[in-house]
Amino acid sequence: MITEEKILSTRHAWQQELSRAITRPEELIRVLDLDRGLLPAAYAAAKRFGLLVPRSYVALMAPSEPQDPLLRQVLPLAEELWSPPGFSTDPVGERAAVCTPGLLRKYQGRALLLLTGACAIHCRYCFRRHFPYREDSAQLDRAAGAVRRLAEDPSIREVILSGGDPLMLDDEPLAILIGKLEEIPHLRRLRLHTRLPIVLPARVTDRLCHILSASRLQPVMVVHTNHARELGSAARSALERLRNAGVLLLNQSVLLRGVNDSAHRLAALSETLFECAVVPYYLHLLDRVLGAAHFESDEATAIEILDQLRTLLPGYLVPRLVKETAGEPYKIPLGLYKLDTKTKKGAL
Structure with a gap:
């Protein structure tokens, strides 16, 4: 039988690391010891654009610091649900x-x-x-x-x-x-x-x-x-x-x-x-x-x-x-x- 461990063993180190990336807001908040009050907004925003962040990158963040500059780049927030004028799905006309x-x-x-x-x-x-x-x-x-x-x-x-x-x-x-x-x-x-x-x-x-x-x-x-x-x-x-x-x-x-x-x-x-x-x-x-x-x-x-x-x-x-x-x-x-x-x- 082909097991998950067998599949992972055939991948390169970077692929194995990526397969273990954090994809759930609850896990990111738990690992960094953040306020669980962030969870409802994080889940709502992640439904529109999913969370994905390698654990090695998370390791560079300061725990218990919601304003950490690396965390802010990846943590889904309620503000993502805004629809202000001038913002679009194709901002540079690609x-x-x-x-x-x-x-x-x-x-x-x-x-x-x-x-x-x-x-x-x-x-x-x-x-x-x-x-x-x-x-x-x-x-x-x-x-x-x-x-x-x-x-x-x-x-x-x-x-x-x-x-x-x-x-x-x-x-x-x-x-x-x-x-x-x-x-x-x-x-x-x-x-x-x-x-x-x-x-x-x-x-x-x-x-x-x-x-x-x-x-x-x-x-x-x-x-x-x-x-x-x-x-x-x-x-x-x-x-x-x-x-x-x-x-x-x-x-x-x-x-x-x-x-x-x-x-x-x-x-x-x-x-x-x-x-x-x-x-x-x-x-x-x-x-x-x-x-x-x-x-x-x-x-x-x-x-x-x-x-x-x-x-x-x-x-x-x-x-x-x-x-x-x-x-x-x-x-x-x-x-x-x-x-x-x-x-x-x-x-x-």
């Missing part, structure tokens, strides 16, 4: 950018390949929390059409693997896909947008590092880290393995109220990232996705925080503050000029 299942064209010279809707963690502010992955992802049985479209367009120099999280694919299927992309002569760079090296560091296997280092496509990995405490010893080790494999490492963060909305927290994040040889790349204004309004900091506040951040860090450690707007040909940079604190407007 559905209009789908040119074939799983392939999005928004920007010149590059295309985004959505490989899966699966993630290792459900961030409560996720801008794709309502995305119709069943219809519009290039899951492996449908990836051929997306690869064919990439091959037909010589203007595309870079392919971006996204999701969900592209590293939810196991190493061998990922190697097969990358091999097909390598056969397209006009592709030069392979970019992966992933949160797994941070929230599930065991995913960075020796095989994955070899796949990326051996590719003819120049590998770039954009990880997603919002707070310095996310960079524990396991994440640092995973990033070091990727760096040693020749992968250019960049980071993107989202400005989140109650998580990292202060210059000192962002400065600590940039300093810690640089210790890991990761370059702070983007600081995103929150995409206005339905269910995440309680995380939003307004644009003027964001620019003021950026201005303060510039006084604390050398320029190469200051991420670009940007917002994404549906239909625009690039991410809109904010705070290029010093903020006039009286008018809250940019000034030379």
Whole structure:
């Protein structure tokens, strides 16, 4: 008889860890010794967007602290049930950018390949929390059409693997896909947008590092880290393995109220990232996705925080503050000029 233990023994360490992730609000609240009064709202919000968080990530949180910045990113709250004006299920207009299942064209010279809707963690502010992955992802049985479209367009120099999280694919299927992309002569760079090296560091296997280092496509990995405490010893080790494999490492963060909305927290994040040889790349204004309004900091506040951040860090450690707007040909940079604190407007 095939037992659960037998199935688990055939999985990689990261898959075994993910199979034991916390998915029930009651367990998360019990493990962190939180007030059980949080449970009704947590269950109501989790019915709309499920809870998922690896135990190794939970271990980085402070017990008995409901405002812990890592906990706030994953704990379902009653505020997710709000429906404020200006928030939608498709905040950056991605559905209009789908040119074939799983392939999005928004920007010149590059295309985004959505490989899966699966993630290792459900961030409560996720801008794709309502995305119709069943219809519009290039899951492996449908990836051929997306690869064919990439091959037909010589203007595309870079392919971006996204999701969900592209590293939810196991190493061998990922190697097969990358091999097909390598056969397209006009592709030069392979970019992966992933949160797994941070929230599930065991995913960075020796095989994955070899796949990326051996590719003819120049590998770039954009990880997603919002707070310095996310960079524990396991994440640092995973990033070091990727760096040693020749992968250019960049980071993107989202400005989140109650998580990292202060210059000192962002400065600590940039300093810690640089210790890991990761370059702070983007600081995103929150995409206005339905269910995440309680995380939003307004644009003027964001620019003021950026201005303060510039006084604390050398320029190469200051991420670009940007917002994404549906239909625009690039991410809109904010705070290029010093903020006039009286008018809250940019000034030379």
